[in-house]
Amino acid sequence: MTMLPPVPAAEREDLLDAKVARAANARLRTIVSTPLGVAAIAAVLLVVVTAVLAPMLWAERASTFDTSALSQGPSSAHWLGTDNLGRDIGLRVLVATRLAVGLALAATAIGFVGGVVIGASTALAGRRTSRVVSAGIDVAVAFPGLLLAIFFAIIFGVGKLGAVLALGIAAAPWFARLTHTLIASVMGREYVAAARVMGLGRLTVLRRHVLPNVAEPLLINATMGAGGHLLAFAGLSFIGIGVQPPDYDWGRLLLEGIDNIYLNPAGALGPGLAIVVAGLAFNLTGELGASALGGRHRRVPAAPQASPPAGRRTPGADDAVVTVRDLRVLVPGEGGWVEAVRGVDLDVRAGETLGLVGESGSGKSLTAMAVVGLLPISVVARAGVLEVVGLDLATTPARRLRRELGDAVSVVFQDPSTSLNPVIRVGAQPAEVARQHHEVTRRAARARAVEVLGQVHVPEPARRAKQYPHEFSGGMRQRAMIGIGLMGRPRLVVADEPTTALDVTVQRQVLDLLDEVAAETHSGSILISHDLAVVADRSDRVAVMYAGRVVEQLAAADLHTSARHPYTRALVGAVPDLGTDRDLPLATIPGRPPRLEEVPVGCAFAARCALATDRCREQDPALEWSDGAAVACWHPVSADGGVG
Numbered sequence: 001m002t003m004l005p006p007v008p009a010a011e012r013e014d015l016l017d018a019k020v021a022r023a024a025n026a027r028l029r030t031i032v033s034t035p036l037g038v039a040a041i042a043a044v045l046l047v048v049v050t051a052v053l054a055p056m057l058w059a060e061r062a063s064t065f066d067t068s069a070l071s072q073g074p075s076s077a078h079w080l081g082t083d084n085l086g087r088d089i090g091l092r093v094l095v096a097t098r099l100a101v102g103l104a105l106a107a108t109a110i111g112f113v114g115g116v117v118i119g120a121s122t123a124l125a126g127r128r129t130s131r132v133v134s135a136g137i138d139v140a141v142a143f144p145g146l147l148l149a150i151f152f153a154i155i156f157g158v159g160k161l162g163a164v165l166a167l168g169i170a171a172a173p174w175f176a177r178l179t180h181t182l183i184a185s186v187m188g189r190e191y192v193a194a195a196r197v198m199g200l201g202r203l204t205v206l207r208r209h210v211l212p213n214v215a216e217p218l219l220i221n222a223t224m225g226a227g228g229h230l231l232a233f234a235g236l237s238f239i240g241i242g243v244q245p246p247d248y249d250w251g252r253l254l255l256e257g258i259d260n261i262y263l264n265p266a267g268a269l270g271p272g273l274a275i276v277v278a279g280l281a282f283n284l285t286g287e288l289g290a291s292a293l294g295g296r297h298r299r300v301p302a303a304p305q306a307s308p309p310a311g312r313r314t315p316g317a318d319d320a321v322v323t324v325r326d327l328r329v330l331v332p333g334e335g336g337w338v339e340a341v342r343g344v345d346l347d348v349r350a351g352e353t354l355g356l357v358g359e360s361g362s363g364k365s366l367t368a369m370a371v372v373g374l375l376p377i378s379v380v381a382r383a384g385v386l387e388v389v390g391l392d393l394a395t396t397p398a399r400r401l402r403r404e405l406g407d408a409v410s411v412v413f414q415d416p417s418t419s420l421n422p423v424i425r426v427g428a429q430p431a432e433v434a435r436q437h438h439e440v441t442r443r444a445a446r447a448r449a450v451e452v453l454g455q456v457h458v459p460e461p462a463r464r465a466k467q468y469p470h471e472f473s474g475g476m477r478q479r480a481m482i483g484i485g486l487m488g489r490p491r492l493v494v495a496d497e498p499t500t501a502l503d504v505t506v507q508r509q510v511l512d513l514l515d516e517v518a519a520e521t522h523s524g525s526i527l528i529s530h531d532l533a534v535v536a537d538r539s540d541r542v543a544v545m546y547a548g549r550v551v552e553q554l555a556a557a558d559l560h561t562s563a564r565h566p567y568t569r570a571l572v573g574a575v576p577d578l579g580t581d582r583d584l585p586l587a588t589i590p591g592r593p594p595r596l597e598e599v600p601v602g603c604a605f606a607a608r609c610a611l612a613t614d615r616c617r618e619q620d621p622a623l624e625w626s627d628g629a630a631v632a633c634w635h636p637v638s639a640d641g642g643v644g
């Protein structure tokens, strides 16, 4: 058998890019060639061509009275018959297409713009104002739309202008709620959090990172909404408060056709059919767009947002980049606020990497996000001291915090597929940081972005800078994300499980790159990982978290040999190494961490600890420092395995 040589990493990424592009094209071709796609395109073409050509070709003939052909049935001369003034109904139906579709689109545009502005305002306003606006939207949506439209039509006056305004205003709450919901889902994404880390203001984040990402579903819903407005407008004209003679739309023609339905049923059937075909055209187009989008948008877990903690200010050491004392993070629980982080103290100095480890729910990510001011708006943080790169997060004005943290703090998130804005070219995203913080020209910012992409080992950076994130592999996206951090002057890098979503070979490259960045910039780093081997290998010190507290801090080099807390020892013991007997089952930690609502009075680890005593169950041990390490345990294990 011939062994093929391994494919180099860069080449593998190119192959992956080509595969992604081919898959996207194939998906689009598949959707367009389905019966739904063909029907949608045919219906739209039919409506558009008719709306453009019919008034030009037949407007005059459709309005010409013919007293010799009053109220006739279908014939070869008049295929839908004539009305009671002898006018050709078929031609009138075709000519009415432009007005009917135009008015429906105008009403949709008013509702869409009004709704998007109101919905987007909830993302810009403060929490209280946002709640009031949301409640107002919910109340307005609770009214049946057509009743609301009739109400406004009476206020604005009978006629097409009044009807357009009425339908548009009646639709605005619906679009507002849709916009509010979509924005809320996008605001939690990591690239939005990353944009806020860069120090961008709310309006800029909304304009550059949020609205472009909700535009597609909004437009699809607007397209479907136009179909509904077509029907609603016909309804208003049918009951006599829409289009008025001598103008006519399909609703008006339907009204006239119903008057003569016993003489000429086709006179009512024609406009009715036109409404159905045009409504289908809008709805099918919306369905087609939704199908195309189906594979591109997926929900991701909510990412944290800013919530400045309160606390007294005490200065940190000269080279301290993070000083945290008594950090408490409260999250809303079923029966009220619950402490998810319970009095954490941390220090990170320039050039040092602090590893944060612990099981899921131990509070390590919440701690890190509180440090960089990226907690969800529903989460509250309090701290005795919380200083980051020399700034007190409690007392520094928000504008200065945004500017200086944006320049000095870099965050690398877990999932590279959601860390970059999918609708902005990769090169433009780091360039945005340069323009925001360094007041450079667009050209200079782009040049610097290409330079930085090269620095983080993105191959062919000039070409790659013009591509979109979906054209990058996971590892390359993570490198680009690290590059964004390099656009400022990073003094603190927070990497939250930065390699979890990557394959093993790329993991090492990304970790090497983070080490390289830390060494070059002499920045302090917080590395969060559930992988003990990674943390031990890449950190200077390790803080072990359990149930919202730091239970042990020690030098990373001592993690495997000198850990004193039974939990740290159990974590280390649960990781197999070369000496592990493969015939024996892997060691696990019995039981589960306590629920946040049910953290016991004494040591939170007592229920799982083989060394637990009555004292452990009654009193919570404090973190005690000795010889540069700290442990929170009544019976810490000594280096020789003895119990204190």
Ligand code: SF4
Pocket: 565, 566, 567, 603, 604, 605, 606, 607, 609, 610, 611, 612, 613, 616, 617, 621, 632, 633, 634, 635, 636
């Ligand atoms: S305080 Fe007691 S229960 Fe908690 S880890 Fe130490 S020995 Fe175990």
